[in-house]
Amino acid sequence: MKVRVIVNLKSSVLDPQGKAVCGALRNLGFSQVRDVRVGKVIYLDLDDVGREEVETLVDEMCAKLLVNPVIEEYHWDIVEE
Amino acid sequence: MKVRVIVNLKSSVLDPQGKAVCGALRNLGFSQVRDVRVGKVIYLDLDDVGREEVETLVDEMCAKLLVNPVIEEYHWDIVEE
Numbered sequence: 001m002k003v004r005v006i007v008n009l010k011s012s013v014l015d016p017q018g019k020a021v022c023g024a025l026r027n028l029g030f031s032q033v034r035d036v037r038v039g040k041v042i043y044l045d046l047d048d049v050g051r052e053e054v055e056t057l058v059d060e061m062c063a064k065l066l067v068n069p070v071i072e073e074y075h076w077d078i079v080e081e
Numbered sequence: 082m083k084v085r086v087i088v089n090l091k092s093s094v095l096d097p098q099g100k101a102v103c104g105a106l107r108n109l110g111f112s113q114v115r116d117v118r119v120g121k122v123i124y125l126d127l128d129d130v131g132r133e134e135v136e137t138l139v140d141e142m143c144a145k146l147l148v149n150p151v152i153e154e155y156h157w158d159i160v161e162e
Binding site: 006008018021024025028030032033034035036037038039040041042043044045046047048049057060061064065066 | 087089099102105106109111113114115116117118119120121122123124125126127128129130138141142145146147
């Protein structure tokens with residue numbers, strides 16, 4: 001099973017990488033760009049995991065390693081059974 | 082309009098960050114993890130852009146700044162009109 005986890009900075013947290021990308025795009029002439037935020041996407045290829053089990057498993061992985069709950073939020077979906 | 086661009090390393094390109102995350106998850110006891118790949122997600126908040134214009138615009142931004150076509154591939158979708 002393949003799971004895609006998307007990790008973003010909370011909207012209240014300043015995103016310097018996003019600001020840098022935003023500035024760079026504007027300098028290139030893309031004046032339509034109002035704001036940019038940058039996050040991570042993590043693809044997990046999991047072995048022998050059922051649909052019931054996967055929810056607990058992914059939440060546990062996020063809590064223990066993938067996500068810093070102080071500044072980040074996440075959501076995930078199954079991209080391949 | 083808000084656009085989400087997802088940038089991943091091509092599958093033929095080695096992903097050291099993904100390998101590190103994979104090893105760390107296994108060390109934490111998540112033996113079900115077969116492989117991990119890590120990519121970027123970029124949220125663009127765009128001003129005054131129509132549906133016709135957005136496709137050219139986003140592809141141009143990716144070509145000029147956001148994506149390295151030698152090692153990365155991307156896809157994007159509109160998350161908010």
